[in-house]
Amino acid sequence: MGRYEATFINKIVKEILVDVLQHTYLNVAKYPVGIRSCAKEVEKILGVGANGRCVVGIWGTSGIGKTTIAKAVYNAIALKFQGSCFLADVRETSIQHGGLLQLQKTLLSKILCDTELKVVDVHEGISLMKKLLRKKKILLILDDVDELKQLNNWVEVDWFGEGSRVIITTKDRGLLESYGVKLIYKVQKLEDDKGLELLSLNAFGRKEPPVDYLSLARHAIAYAQGLPLALNLIGSHLRNKSIDRWQAILDSYDSYEGEPYRGIQRILRKSYDAWDYVVQQVFLDIACFFKGEDKDYVLEILRSSKLNVPQDCMEVLVENAIITIDKDNRILMHDLLEKMGKHIVYEESPTEPGKRSRLWFHEDVYNVLTENRGTKKIRGIVVKLPEPDVIPLNAESFLQMVNLEIFINRNARFSGHVDYLSNDLRWIELDGRDFQYLGFNIPQKHTVVFNLPSNYNPKHLVTFDIPNSGIRQLKGFKVCIFILK
Structure with missing residues (x-):
């Protein structure tokens, strides 16, 4: 074989290898239940066949399947482009491994088929992309973006050729809107039938569970609430387990220990850790106290606190797919996110409830209010007993709670009096059927005279709410807004 033939063959082999490398298929999921239909909607x-360039966002909470859908889309359409690149874990890479410069190097390398390019800084990377990719029809997927700087000033769809497409997966809808993305696909949770199929495939290797496991499988489905991450981890954890073990494991999910709980929470916790302090505190308040409550009511409470909560705090959590607001204006949150929030507070002091920032569990509340075990750490207390009962208050129950801002009693009755209340109290809400425990006299049917501790100065009190009291007139506390029902 002559030199010409050898050169020609080598060229063909190289082109074939480049084409294979360029269009390597991504591993989507072991059991891609429901993924194909979502990918079709994104496509x-x-x-893809239209002219122009566009950016599409895939948005949803952690563990909902954003990355899996993006991979499926990539596999389906990558061959229709002159160059394609799936940049995984943008959030992690931008923090470690060379940051945005490394992302640029990876992008150029993949689009240009492993061509070695020496890129000194981000600005040089931008120049190279504009120069080398401006005539190429590019598919770029940026997975798990959580900050605008991971998009701004280092990659733009307009730097690529006609017909190029960019897909961004993120937990933050606000980030997409700030970047100017108009086309946003919201990933929905799996319906129960698809959830059962995914759980069963992981647990039994078949689409339906055995009949004798069906009831337990539905219990697991209820726990996961359509979150594919949870269904995969739970199903894998239950694989090859007996019915008795299934029952024991599912019962253990109410605790904060063991797998797959820890695996699920590790993923969800990444979202929480990325927020600023105020957003974190609003999330914890909702998870511990206000899930299912009216949004405007909760916002009024939160904005009365000393956190300086912004007006748009709810929108931030909605945009981050942490909460949703239903048609009745109620705040909804996935049970796994609620559990994560409560666990974060629990971890503040696992053995001493009085040293946590929030108290909501009836046994912890009873312990603190009857044994005088409160501390300055406590910011809010919501009392809601499984069955209405009487809590014998220790007179000094609130003595150490100098930073208490929220006190809400849903259904408890108290005996005893209070010698001290925090001057930081912003919101007091009592069961009107029994509020003499705070030292209130009721000399006649329609008048209440307040005889609260002499050292109490309600200078920050915004609302004193006593529903079901039948009260028509109040004397004292002129700084308060009284809600009479």
């Missing part, structure tokens, strides 16, 4: 939004 429709992308309009």
